[in-house]
Amino acid sequence: MYSHTTKAILLPLVLISAALSAPLLPFYAEFTDNYWSLWNVVDVLPYSGGPSIWYASGSQLLQTSNIYTTLDEYTVYSGTYIWVGDCKWRDYTMMLRYRSTDDDGFGVMARYQNGNNFYRFLMVQDGANGGPFRRIEKRIGGTFTTLAQDNSAFTYPADFTWVNFIVWSDSLIVYLDGARFLAASDGDLSCGGVGIACYANNGLTVDDILVYPAKIDTAPYTTVVTGPYLQMATETTMTIGFEFNLPAAATVKYGTDTLCTSEIVDAAAQMRHLVQLTGLSPDTKYYYKIIAPDTVIGNERFWFKTKGSEDEFRLCIWGDNRTQHWEHYAVMHAMARESCDIAINVGDVVTTGGNYTQWQATFKGYYGVYGKAVNVTVQ
Numbered sequence: 311m312y313s314h315t316t317k318a319i320l321l322p323l324v325l326i327s328a329a330l331s332a333p334l335l336p337f338y339a340e341f342t343d344n345y346w347s348l349w350n351v352v353d354v355l356p357y358s359g360g361p362s363i364w365y366a367s368g369s370q371l372l373q374t375s376n377i378y379t380t381l382d383e384y385t386v387y388s389g390t391y392i393w394v395g396d397c398k399w400r401d402y403t404m405m406l407r408y409r410s411t412d413d414d415g416f417g418v419m420a421r422y423q424n425g426n427n428f429y430r431f432l433m434v435q436d437g438a439n440g441g442p443f444r445r446i447e448k449r450i451g452g453t454f455t456t457l458a459q460d461n462s463a464f465t466y467p468a469d470f471t472w473v474n475f476i477v478w479s480d481s482l483i484v485y486l487d488g489a490r491f492l493a494a495s496d497g498d499l500s501c502g503g504v505g506i507a508c509y510a511n512n513g514l515t516v517d518d519i520l521v522y523p524a525k526i527d528t529a530p531y532t533t534v535v536t537g538p539y540l541q542m543a544t545e546t547t548m549t550i551g552f553e554f555n556l557p558a559a560a561t562v563k564y565g566t567d568t569l570c571t572s573e574i575v576d577a578a579a580q581m582r583h584l585v586q587l588t589g590l591s592p593d594t595k596y597y598y599k600i601i602a603p604d605t606v607i608g609n610e611r612f613w614f615k616t617k618g619s620e621d622e623f624r625l626c627i628w629g630d631n632r633t634q635h636w637e638h639y640a641v642m643h644a645m646a647r648e649s650c651d652i653a654i655n656v657g658d659v660v661t662t663g664g665n666y667t668q669w670q671a672t673f674k675g676y677y678g679v680y681g682k683a684v685n686v687t688v689q
Contacts, residue, residue, distance in 0.1 A: 334400055336534070336607065337504075338518035339371075352425065354379045354388040359510065360628045371506070371516040376496035378414075378510035384440050385454060387415050387432060387509045391528050393422045395503020395521070403476045403526040404504045407470040414439055415509025416466070419435040421502035426452040429499060430507065431475050431484050431492070435466055439510065446482050446494045457482065457494035470517060476525055479549045532558045538612075545592035545617045552600055552652075553582045558587065564598040593618025615651070622648060629656035633668055 325506035339348070353362050360377035371617040375536050395611045404420055413435035422428040434441035445459035475483040480497040483490065504521055508514055508582035522533060537552035550562055559577045562585045563570035571609050590596065600607045626645045645653070 333369045335402060335523045337519075337521040338535075339394075339399050344489070344656070349392045349394050351390070351392050353377060353390045354386070354425070356380050357389060359512075360390070362508070364390070364392060366530045369517070371519075373506075373508045373514045374512050375508075376510055376512040377413075377508070387417075387440075389415070389435065389508070389509045389511070391417070391419065391507035391637070393419060393503050393505035396421065397423065397501035399521070400501045400523075401502055402521050402523050403474055403478075404519070404521050405474040405526060406506070407472055407507060409468065409470050409515050410466040410511060411513030412511045413466060414511040415507070416511055416514055416644070417505075417509070418473055418475045419505030419506035419507055420482075421499040421596045423499065423506050425503040426450075427499060427670055428502060428505070428686060429475075429477060429482060429496075431473070432509075433464075433466075435464060443583055444492065446484060446492055448496055448498060450498050457496055458492050460492055461513055471516075473527055478525055480507075498643070522607060532556045533609050534602075538598075538607075542586070543614075543617055546590045547586060548590060548614055548616065549586045550583055550598065551582075551584045554602060555581070557581050558602050561601040562587065562598055563601060564596050566591075566594060566596060568597050570597055570599050590616050592616055594622070623651040625652050625654065626650035627656060628656045630658055631655070632658050632661045652675050 316480050316558065351362065351364055353360055356379065358376050358380050360375055362373060362377050363375040364371065364373050366372075372672055373390065379390040383411040399421075402420075404418060406418070408416065410416055415432060415434045417430045417432040420429045420431075427450055429446070431444070433444045436442075442463050443459055443461050444464065446457045448455050471487050472485070474483075476483040476485070480495050482494045482496060483598055484492045504519075506514075506516055506519075520533075524533070526533060532554050534552045535555045537550075539551050540548060541551055542662075552560075554560070557579045558581075559575070559579055561575045561584045563573040564587055565571045574585050574587060576585050587598075593616060595613055597613045599612060626648060628641055628645065631641070650688060662668060
């Protein structure tokens with residue numbers, strides 16, 4: 311483990327596509343043909359072998375161009391990348407599954423603010439291009455600094471493998487397939503989005519990109535994959551629904567500040583949970599966290615307000631989203647800015663009611679509405 315700094319290199323960028331404003335955490339990406347509305351695509355000039363070819367197929371993301379940046383190639387190890395998020399994203403784990411049939415560069419970016427300021431976990435297998443190495447680095451004002459590096463030989467997996475990149479306060483930690491691999495400490499960047507980078511790699515496939523406001527360092531890990539969503543509210547009660555990816559007991563901690571000192575335990579080892587909070591005060595803002603055996607989901611944006619005696623309330627109504635999940639996501643993100651008290655979906659909610667995965671996708675990642683407003687679906 312060592313630190314190494316290169317000179318500042320401010321490279322021009324080509325913005326291939328621009329995204330909508332950033333969604334809130336937790337963020338889930340299941341790729342479909344129309345997912346581009348949430349991501350920005352950047353090709354770094356000057357390049358050879360480009361432009362980039364990013365596309366979705368079978369709910370997976372692929373990049374099949376051999377694009378690489380030719381200016382200071384073995385300093386920047388750049389070519390193309392996609393990114394999403396902004397400085398509302400601070401402490402989180404970015405995780406994804408990947409495989410590569412090319413031995414050149416693949417990177418996972420965190421706290422991305424712009425093309426000259428971000429953290430990156432970069433892997434290059436090819437010895438002809440400076441590999442093998444795997445390292446955590448930062449780019450500040452165009453200057454790359456290696457924070458930690460491992461030069462042992464490795465081979466990209468033939469099958470999908472998990473990468474977890476944790477950025478939490480000043481800690482930067484990488485887990486590969488559930489095993490702690492590399493760590494560094496740095497305080498230059500405190501917030502920013504996430505990205506996926508390719509350097510001369512025309513064989514990358516990525517699946518199941520997840521960004522959680524929690525430290526997740528195990529594989530398999532237990533975490534919320536659907537919800538949270540609010541239902542059956544009164545002046546003194548609230549029901550919080552959510553689904554884990556694995557059967558597990560659940561604890562919901564809550565309170566009138568972010569310490570969340572009260573708790574309800576649902577001891578049943580199951581995937582779907584409905585937890586009712588009782589004895590609440592009317593017209594009061596409560597924060598909450600969802601705790602699984604190895605995960606805590608929650609930050610200052612996880613809150614709801616109990617019903618008061620006032621006659622006025624804010625109502626959000628939408629419908630006919632069916633399986634257009636990314637358009638649905640954009641609409642929900644816009645509604646989240648309106649601070650709805652009640653959210654009503656008039657249908658059609660999904661295309662095929664008997665297809666449970668469509669329901670999961672509908673309630674996945676739309677925390678800004680489902681997790682703060684009382685939800686009603688019209689039959």
